[in-house]
Amino acid sequence: MHKVLITDPLSDHGIEKLLQAPDVEVIRKTNLSPDELLLEIESADALLVRSQTKVTAEVIAKAVNLKVIARAGVGVDNIDISAATEKGIIVVNAPDGNTISTAEHTFAMLISLSRNIPQAYHSLLQGEWKRKEYVGVELNRKTLSIIGLGRIGSELAKRAKSFRMDVVAFDPYLTDQRAVELGVQKATFEEAIAVGDYITVHTPLTKATRHLINRDIFQQMKPGVRIMNCARGGIIDEEALYEAINEGIVAGAALDVFEEEPPKNHPLLTLPQVIATPHLGASTVEAQENVAIDVSEEVLHILRNEPFKNAVNLPPIPAELQQTLQPYQSLAEKLGLFVAQTQKGAPTQIKITYAGDLADLDVAPLTRMVLKGALSHHLSDVNYINAPDFAKRRGIQIIEQKQSKSYGFTNYLQVQIETNESKQSAAGTLLNGLGARIVKINEYPIDVVPEGHMLLIKHQDQPGVIGKVGTALGDHNVNVGTMQVGRQTIGGQAIMMLSIDKPATQEHLQALEKISFIQSITDIVL
Numbered sequence: 372m373h374k375v376l377i378t379d380p381l382s383d384h385g386i387e388k389l390l391q392a393p394d395v396e397v398i399r400k401t402n403l404s405p406d407e408l409l410l411e412i413e414s415a416d417a418l419l420v421r422s423q424t425k426v427t428a429e430v431i432a433k434a435v436n437l438k439v440i441a442r443a444g445v446g447v448d449n450i451d452i453s454a455a456t457e458k459g460i461i462v463v464n465a466p467d468g469n470t471i472s473t474a475e476h477t478f479a480m481l482i483s484l485s486r487n488i489p490q491a492y493h494s495l496l497q498g499e500w501k502r503k504e505y506v507g508v509e510l511n512r513k514t515l516s517i518i519g520l521g522r523i524g525s526e527l528a529k530r531a532k533s534f535r536m537d538v539v540a541f542d543p544y545l546t547d548q549r550a551v552e553l554g555v556q557k558a559t560f561e562e563a564i565a566v567g568d569y570i571t572v573h574t575p576l577t578k579a580t581r582h583l584i585n586r587d588i589f590q591q592m593k594p595g596v597r598i599m600n601c602a603r604g605g606i607i608d609e610e611a612l613y614e615a616i617n618e619g620i621v622a623g624a625a626l627d628v629f630e631e632e633p634p635k636n637h638p639l640l641t642l643p644q645v646i647a648t649p650h651l652g653a654s655t656v657e658a659q660e661n662v663a664i665d666v667s668e669e670v671l672h673i674l675r676n677e678p679f680k681n682a683v684n685l686p687p688i689p690a691e692l693q694q695t696l697q698p699y700q701s702l703a704e705k706l707g708l709f710v711a712q713t714q715k716g717a718p719t720q721i722k723i724t725y726a727g728d729l730a731d732l733d734v735a736p737l738t739r740m741v742l743k744g745a746l747s748h749h750l751s752d753v754n755y756i757n758a759p760d761f762a763k764r765r766g767i768q769i770i771e772q773k774q775s776k777s778y779g780f781t782n783y784l785q786v787q788i789e790t791n792e793s794k795q796s797a798a799g800t801l802l803n804g805l806g807a808r809i810v811k812i813n814e815y816p817i818d819v820v821p822e823g824h825m826l827l828i829k830h831q832d833q834p835g836v837i838g839k840v841g842t843a844l845g846d847h848n849v850n851v852g853t854m855q856v857g858r859q860t861i862g863g864q865a866i867m868m869l870s871i872d873k874p875a876t877q878e879h880l881q882a883l884e885k886i887s888f889i890q891s892i893t894d895i896v897l
């Protein structure tokens with residue numbers, strides 16, 4: 372009998388399949404204290420949560436039989452994914468079930484914000500009749516800037532268009548074709564920030580998106596802009612938002628989510644320009660049924676060793692395959708991540724070429740690792756299982772090819788990412804006894820260990836450039852671990868790859884940009 376523990380409120384109808392399964396015992400215990408959760412998790416085979424339960428590394432460590440953690444919703448930031456992965460526990464979510472509800476909630480916030488509906492209602496309940504104080508603004512012909520045009524962002528765009536808003540969107544994976552299909556104007560982050568009468572965020576919360584909207588960014592907005600966050604607390608710096616409202620840059624803000632939930636004595640909630648809901652984006656009968664049905668089915672599949680689809684972490688690979696491919700997996704992922712960091716624009720094609728020993732293997736798992744690396748630069752919940760699906764949904768063409776020519780290496784793997792603006796590639800190999808190496812970047816031969824903080828510098832092959840780079844970094848107390856130069860002809864185009872002992876800051880990059888004959892600098896982390 373599989374023991375399924377449910378620790379957050381889930382729709383009864385949604386979990387019917389679990390309740391009726393003859394091989395499952397369902398235990399529903401909501402509002403558990405952290406200590407109670409540690410006790411309950413010990414014997415559970417599956418854990419089902421929404422966003423309230425914090426599935427920490429400590430909770431995961433206590434689990435003895437746990438095979439799956441299921442998130443009835445999208446964001447998995449309340450689950451320690453790496454602790455689960457390390458323990459071989461599959462984490463699944465329900466990515467589609469609450470999209471419409473969250474888009475509709477965001478739209479409700481958009482209208483409420485524009486017409487002061489919550490403030491006016493509150494005032495009316497106090498016995499007031501302040502018609503002049505609550506004059507609003509129309510949505511018609513206003514610009515809505517959407518940061519993150521994924522599932523929810525796209526649905527919001529459709530609704531805003533029907534209200535005749537001009538929709539501008541920034542998303543690193545937005546292709547020209549998708550923008551045309553949705554009738555939105557594709558923009559850079561800076562453009563979207565500068566033109567929006569309304570700015571709304573719909574990205575996941577990741578290291579890259581934490582405080583994406585910060586003090587500097589508020590300064591670049593149109594005075595009188597209205598801000599919305601129905602994605603995750605932390606994407607917008609709350610202190611900076613408070614200041615921007617008081618400075619008059621931001622005319623109003625609508626928040627469904629907070630850095631700390633529930634918020635305690637929050638300064639933003641004292642401002643009349645701020646309207647808020649207690650993380651209600653997905654709180655509809657329909658969404659809760661959808662996500663509960665989706666995760667119940669996934670949990671049953673996993674407990675019964677049947678195929679499942681929405682894993683957000685890496686499940687164990689069969690032993691024999693693992694043994695052969697394991698040495699190449701990290702190389703494949705790092706090449707994907709490397710090239711993703713050098714590309715400009717949204718990817719339209721990822722081509723993976725296998726040669727030498729690799730050409731004889733079933734390389735599908737390696738292709739997944741390449742895609743995981745390439746896509747995870749911008750997407751937080753992409754993994755080995757869902758990477759091909761993520762690519763497909765974004766209209767990225769995946770080409771997997773094998774060739775006999777391996778340029779003298781016993782094994783050779785090349786990743787090329789094409790966008791509307793550029794085509795970038797890197798090739799790597801595993802050197803016997805020495806480990807992974809990047810051996811080619813675009814057309815330049817090179818020999819680089821793919822690891823840590825790196826700088827890729829494109830320059831003209833001229834005397835003194837290398838020395839000046841070393842000196843500039845040294846002046847900023849940045850130690851260079853290794854330096855490799857690749858060129859095709861003497862005095863022609865060249866590249867320099869440096870591994871540095873600490874992350875490069877804007878100041879470091881600006882110092883390097885000033886050196887003559889340097890054309891571009893790309894900061895890379897592997």
Ligand SMILES: NC(=O)C1=CN([C@@H]2O[C@H](COP(=O)(O)OP(=O)(O)OC[C@H]3O[C@@H](n4cnc5c(N)ncnc54)[C@H](O)[C@@H]3O)[C@@H](O)[C@H]2O)C=CC1
Binds near residue numbers: 520521543579603652
């Ligand atoms: N308030 C609520 O109750 C709910 C909140 N959410 C939140 O909404 C988020 C988005 O959900 P979906 O649209 O379903 O996810 P999605 O994965 O379909 O879309 C996220 C989009 O953000 C883009 N993105 C990533 N980094 C970016 C960056 N730095 N700048 C611009 N775009 C970036 C991605 O390319 C992707 O297209 C979830 O991660 C979750 O945290 C989701 C459901 C309910």
Ligand SMILES: O=C(O)CCC(=O)C(=O)O
Binds near residue numbers: 421444445446469
């Ligand atoms: O369970 C909920 O209501 C929260 C939904 C959410 O934030 C998500 O799906 O990411």
